[in-house]
Amino acid sequence: MKMSRKKIAILVVGLLVVAGVIIQAVWRPFAHRKAAETGEIVLDIHHPDAVIDSEALSRLPRDILRVPLLHDVLTQDFVDYYESDNTRLSAEGALRRLAFEHQLDWRDELIRRVFDEPAHVLLWRSPDGRLGYWVMSMRRNGLAKLLQGFGNVAASDAQLSQVARLSGGVPVYALKLAVGRTILFATKDDRLVVLSAPGVLLDAKGGLLGERADAVSEMLSSGRDDAARVYQLDAPGDAPKGHRLVVSANYLSFGYQAFFSGIDALRFDFSPNGSAAANWQTAALIEPGKLPQHWNSADLWRALPANPAACTSLPADWKEASGLLGKVADAGAQGATAIGDQLAGPAAVCWYAKSTLVAPLFVARVKTQDAASSAALKAALGKTFGNVIGAYEAKAAQSGEAGGDYRRLPVTTREQGADVTVWQRPVSARAGTALSSKAPFASQLSAERYFPVTLALARGYMVFSPDARLVDDTLAVLDKRYPALADTLAPQRLPRTMLTLTPSSAAALIEREAGAALPPDQESVFRNASRTHLVPKLHALAHYPPVSLTLPQDLPGSTGWVPVEWWFDRAKVGAGADAGGAAGVATGGADTPADLPGTEGD
Template identity: 85%
Template sequence: MKMSRKKIAILVAGLLIVAGIVVQAVWRPFAHRKATDTGEIVLDIHHPDAVIDSEALSRLPRDMLRVPLLHDVLTQDFVDYYESANTRLSAEGALRRLAFEHQLDWREELVRRVFDEPAHVLLWRSPDGRLGYWIMSMRRNGLARLLQGLGNVAASDAQLSQLAKLSGDVPVYALKLAAGRTLLFAAKDDRLVVLSAPGVLLDEKGGLLSERADAVSDMLSSGRDDAARAYHLDAPGDAPKGHRLVVSANYLSFGYQAFFSGIDALRFDFSSDGNPTANWRTTALIEPGKLPQQWNSADLWRVLPANPAACTSLPADWKEASALLGKVADGSDSAAAIGDHLTGPAAVCWYAKSTLVAPVFVARVKTQDAASIAALKGALGKTFGDVIGAYEAKAAKADGNDSDYRRLPVTTREKGADVTVWQRAVSARSGTALSSKASFASQLSAERYFPVTLALAHGYVIFSPDARLVDDTLAVLDKRYPALADTLAPQRLPRTILTLKPSAAAALIEREAGAALPADQEAVFRNASRTHLVPKLRALARYPSVSLTLPQNLPDSTGWVPVEWWFDRAKGDESSDSAATQAPADQPGTEGD
């Protein structure tokens, strides 16, 4: 049956609506943002924050649930979420209206065809931190040819309009879904490119941004872009097999790339090839030249206390980190010089006895000679006094000067020749200690406070907002407390980059959720947490401890290296952390034998 131009336009509009829903549903489905169409959007068109290549976007959420841990934690709700998302519901309403008004019966076929098509998606972070901006490129298998003659319809349609033309007189159309929500799209031959917002391609005056326009033109002509070069990937073919997800380390670290020097991105690949037991594989994009001491973390695991909820090694760039600390300390030379005394990776760990906002950080000191230690001690003490602390309305006035920025004093303790500890109490609602139990309770401004603590001990710098974690780490150094290394396989210590104990992590998250949702203030959300969150945390808690490791030998140049997942099978009690015989699992969720 021959379709009229108007029906063709409506069909294409529906396709674009559904395509937009797919991306929003696949990535961060539980996040929301207020979308706006005004102004150029800031992004690097040559280096997206994430890349998705999928044989069929409709299968991506379900294939993610092949990871047993994700299957138990996310359950079927994750797959079905897009059915009840606001964007999905409003789009379905629009599709029903179009179908009713124009006697069209293509809704289910439309959804199936769009969701089952191969897609290449580039994503960038939006101001709220989520991956809210995207460009999706698809081969429409001849369907895009239906766009011929669309210009006549766009000239008289309130919802559909032509905004610009790319090179070769390729028109760019805007489809307005709702107030503040507009998709752009362009088609050439059998290729279709969809953009999440006008600002991805247009400036404030509606003109084409030349660099981005060239990139979109290349996508339409060849299906290629710069993402493959940026992430050292093989360019995706027209029909990718399975799924490939790439996320930059800069995005995952919230921009603190200085603490992740040498690791550029994480990659997750899924290719079933008809194998029902196939699963995901994890790799990391490594720059060996930037890795401190080849990312050997063995010394850190020997210092950190046992039984963490989670620990990760950070291949820190101490020069960049020092510059960042110097800015925080208003250009202090002492702060900027601290990084000169540190070496190797750092580590950060969370423990169930503390809170999510109070992990412990550990880093190694470069040299142990007396002069260097004295210089570092002076820099640490000054920087700690300058940076740590907040205004305390009830704190004692310094020398009777009313204009002083009042903070509680820094206490300094020398625990032997090699151990110095600095501490300052900071009032905070989410603090880890009760103010009523402190000897200086009358000077605190809240019911709780952080005993923020810094230590220089036996060649290590230790810091935490919770003094208990620093004390435990000092006890490990003094051989009075078991170390994390005692629970990990010795042969894998140097290359272990992350370790997680699900039972401890679940207990920590459950307690934190309860504290954030007081029964007398957040009864509705607290009940929702008990109904939906707690059962999933209990499911998570049943999993054994897991560690991630890199290969023993890293490449000489930048490239992708496999990340191995190791699941402990403790002997005896499930809560035991004693190391057991482990076997590698090159994908998450598969226990070693």
């Protein structure tokens, strides 16, 4: 039976409601906002922070759970959340309302078919730090082909309105989903582009933003955008297989790209394999010219204490990092440069179960120096530490430190041999790692806890942490009195290891931190929820063996994608490890690659 033009228009509206909330419903943590912006949104249309190419966005959460480790940690709740959140349920309600009011024979499989369409999504960060702004491009298949010619049909629903026209007279429509939430969409031939908010395309007066309008027009004409060029990707086909997720390193580092120079992005590819275990592949977009000493991290792993909860090597750009230091230190750019010029190679940051999440350990390599250079560096570090580290201490009036009304406890300096110097300053803080009552200077502290912030220059390394215990452990490693992280890694992979994780230590750290953040007398409800839902997941995670990520031994001569290998130290799974928790990874020899079904990309 032929459908009237009015019914076609109503069906169009329903399809676009579903298409428009695909990201809102499936990726709600990325796209949640309190209200839609009415003015221009700040973003670079040519350089998205993340890209998703998916055969079907609705299947992405389930495919993520096909990785054994993530399945044990996230369980089915992860999928249920995206399938039953308020945005998706409200969209289904809107579809049913349209069908009822206009006497359309819609069945539930219509919603599933639209959600199963292939999609290409560009995402940008919003002010809250989430990937809250997006543009989705898709080819209109199946029932969506009814969209052809709908522009000639007068919209009878108050939620739909035309707001602009792109080049070639292509209309842009606004669809109001809820109060404060409106999406835009445009169609041309067999292509559809949906935008998360009017401000992505329109200015405060409703006019088109030139570059963005041109980009949307290109997506409608050819399906192409600048993401492939920016991230050196193969242009997605009209029907991509599986999923491809690309996230910029700038977004992952919260904008501190100076500490991730040489890494432009990370990519995760999922290839469907029927009912078999998931096959996720990982790659990094590397710019070799910006990697310090080709990102050789062997010296760092030899200096770091063993058994970290998590530890990563950072290919820092010390020149740019010095610029950041110069902005916060009274010594200015000259003093900061004097420090940055003496640092070489990558740095490392590690978290340990014995400390807290807010007190990591930082280690960097110092260039080979003569006596004069060493003395100059020591003087610059001491001055900068005293200048930058510390907070106002209301009770520190008798500390003897100059500085007017801004009082801080004094910096103590000690020499531990000819080539070891340690600086330390106590800083009062509720989240501190040490108890004030046990300190000899307790009367001068302003809180029940404090950080013994410590910096050391020792045997060619600079070591820093808010927790003095981690610095002491590192000095013990350098003195051969404490096991090094390198002792637990394969020697041939030390130079190219970029990250290592000990799930048992990480689980213990997170469990303790969660408990500290939820005091039983203040957060009893959340604390009980944590015990019921979080703790079992952490215990499941703890049964997995240590894992490390490595780059290839030989990096390309120019910018390009290189594979990232995941390695599991299977020999370290204890005999008492739960069989279910370690399934799929607790077999094979010691320190073998993740080559078993279901382990690639855990």
